[in-house]
Amino acid sequence: MTVDSPGRRLRWSLLLILLLILGLMIRLVLTGPDEQPPTRPPSPAAPSPKVERQASDDPSAEMNALVEVLEGFIAYLQSHPHLSRAERVDSLARSLNRSDAILEAASQATRSSLAIFKFPLRRMAEELSELDAEAMQTLSKHFNERGYQGGGESWTFDPLEEVLYRTVFHDQDYIEPALAMQIMAWEVKGEKEPIWSALGPERDEDRTKADTIRQFFTGYASTRSGHVQMTRALHVLDPETLNGCVWAELGYGTGKIFEAVREAVGPQGSIVGVELGSGYEALIERLSRHPSLNWGPITLVRGSEDDCGLPAESVDIVHETGIHVGMGSPETLETRTIPWLRSIKRAMRPGAIMVLDDFGAPSIDRVRLVMARVGLEEVRVEFFPTTRTNPPQPDFVAAFRKPAAKRPGPPDLKAR
Numbered sequence: 001m002t003v004d005s006p007g008r009r010l011r012w013s014l015l016l017i018l019l020l021i022l023g024l025m026i027r028l029v030l031t032g033p034d035e036q037p038p039t040r041p042p043s044p045a046a047p048s049p050k051v052e053r054q055a056s057d058d059p060s061a062e063m064n065a066l067v068e069v070l071e072g073f074i075a076y077l078q079s080h081p082h083l084s085r086a087e088r089v090d091s092l093a094r095s096l097n098r099s100d101a102i103l104e105a106a107s108q109a110t111r112s113s114l115a116i117f118k119f120p121l122r123r124m125a126e127e128l129s130e131l132d133a134e135a136m137q138t139l140s141k142h143f144n145e146r147g148y149q150g151g152g153e154s155w156t157f158d159p160l161e162e163v164l165y166r167t168v169f170h171d172q173d174y175i176e177p178a179l180a181m182q183i184m185a186w187e188v189k190g191e192k193e194p195i196w197s198a199l200g201p202e203r204d205e206d207r208t209k210a211d212t213i214r215q216f217f218t219g220y221a222s223t224r225s226g227h228v229q230m231t232r233a234l235h236v237l238d239p240e241t242l243n244g245c246v247w248a249e250l251g252y253g254t255g256k257i258f259e260a261v262r263e264a265v266g267p268q269g270s271i272v273g274v275e276l277g278s279g280y281e282a283l284i285e286r287l288s289r290h291p292s293l294n295w296g297p298i299t300l301v302r303g304s305e306d307d308c309g310l311p312a313e314s315v316d317i318v319h320e321t322g323i324h325v326g327m328g329s330p331e332t333l334e335t336r337t338i339p340w341l342r343s344i345k346r347a348m349r350p351g352a353i354m355v356l357d358d359f360g361a362p363s364i365d366r367v368r369l370v371m372a373r374v375g376l377e378e379v380r381v382e383f384f385p386t387t388r389t390n391p392p393q394p395d396f397v398a399a400f401r402k403p404a405a406k407r408p409g410p411p412d413l414k415a416r
């Protein structure tokens with residue numbers, strides 16, 4: 001006979017609760033707190049669903065996702081001869097669909113900062129159009145053989161970008177397109193060493209071709225265009241005095257300022273470009289032959305880090321952007337920068353002006369000290385509100401003049 005007393009029921013209930021708590025604790029120890037259901041990685045073929053999210057202006061996630069697409073395209077180009085037509089179409093359509101999904105979900109600001117991807121995306125779109133125009137039609141309306149259309153102004157191609165695009169993505173004699181894209185992927189990922197080693201025999205004696213490609217994928221699409229550079233220079237130069245001048249562009253890189261310089265100096269003026277190696281010259285020689293670029297004749301001079309290589313008293317305007325004149329250690333200042341600036345001063349005609357535009361790095365104080373060392377006189381400094389430097393310091397363009405030659409003065413009576 002069982003006696004169901006209240007005390008006994010209470011003991012049983014307490015035991016049950018204890019067992020329940022114990023069970024819960026064991027589960028927690030074994031599985032971890034509140035495990036999320038595993039998420040499936042998105043299929044590269046299918047556009048991801050539209051994600052409602054706070055638009056962030058940090059493009060790193062989209063950047064990484066697009067680099068993955070790019071690496072897929074590089075692999076495609078390398079295996080290209082072994083793929084059937086259907087496989088090629090499928091691979092390209094996947095890459096473009098995936099890119100579209102990434103870009104569509106991005107904020108407008110993020111898309112602008114991803115504009116370098118317009119080059120490989122256009123190449124993919126062109127290739128798919130050629131292979132299968134119908135497959136191209138089924139892609140998002142944002143794509144056509146000119147690339148991705150939803151990116152705003154930075155995603156359109158200006159005349160120089162157009163010619164650079166054809167050189168880098170179609171001119172096998174200049175560079176293998178797969179290698180160009182590989183350089184782009186390394187550049188975006190910040191892996192510089194493989195870029196320098198990538199161009200084989202040029203590696204040791206001349207890294208400059210690799211640098212033109214690197215600059216093409218960074219400086220050109222993401223920083224100031226040549227016309228913006230010129231507008232900034234005209235804050236410290238008088239445009240009326242430029243017609244017919246000899247303009248020396250130091251560190252011309254991919255040549256993006258040349259069109260604007262030709263407009264400023266006119267057909268009677270002369271343009272001299274100074275750079276450090278044959279890679280830059282090879283690029284500019286190719287580009288300057290192109291009928292859509294109205295550069296006119298350009299003289300290329302090979303300079304070095306301590307000598308600009310220009311003949312004495314040969315130029316009226318010297319301009320540079322991106323060399324960061326005055327940065328570096330006290331040692332490089334003495335062994336390179338000061339001798340280099342002295343060689344520039346020698347090349348300037350009396351009264352000629354040198355314009356420096358280096359994103360505020362180094363600071364204006366540093367620039368003033370360095371220019372005073374070589375005897376170039378400050379003419380004008382114009383400050384701009386934005387800066388890319390970190391920590392922020394004022395962005396400016398500065399003009400310095402070579403003093404006009406002293407006229408023979410009245411005879412020094414004391415010396416007589």
Ligand SMILES: C[S@@+](CC[C@H](N)C(=O)[O-])C[C@H]1O[C@@H](n2cnc3c(N)ncnc32)[C@H](O)[C@@H]1O
Pocket residue numbers: 215219220250251252253254255256274275276303304305306308320321322323340
């Ligand atoms: C950041 S890039 C800028 C290129 C170009 N000015 C632009 O805005 O696209 C700097 C360029 O200056 C060149 N450079 C650096 N030091 C130089 C020097 N002492 N003489 C000539 N070019 C130099 C580099 O080779 C490189 O191409």
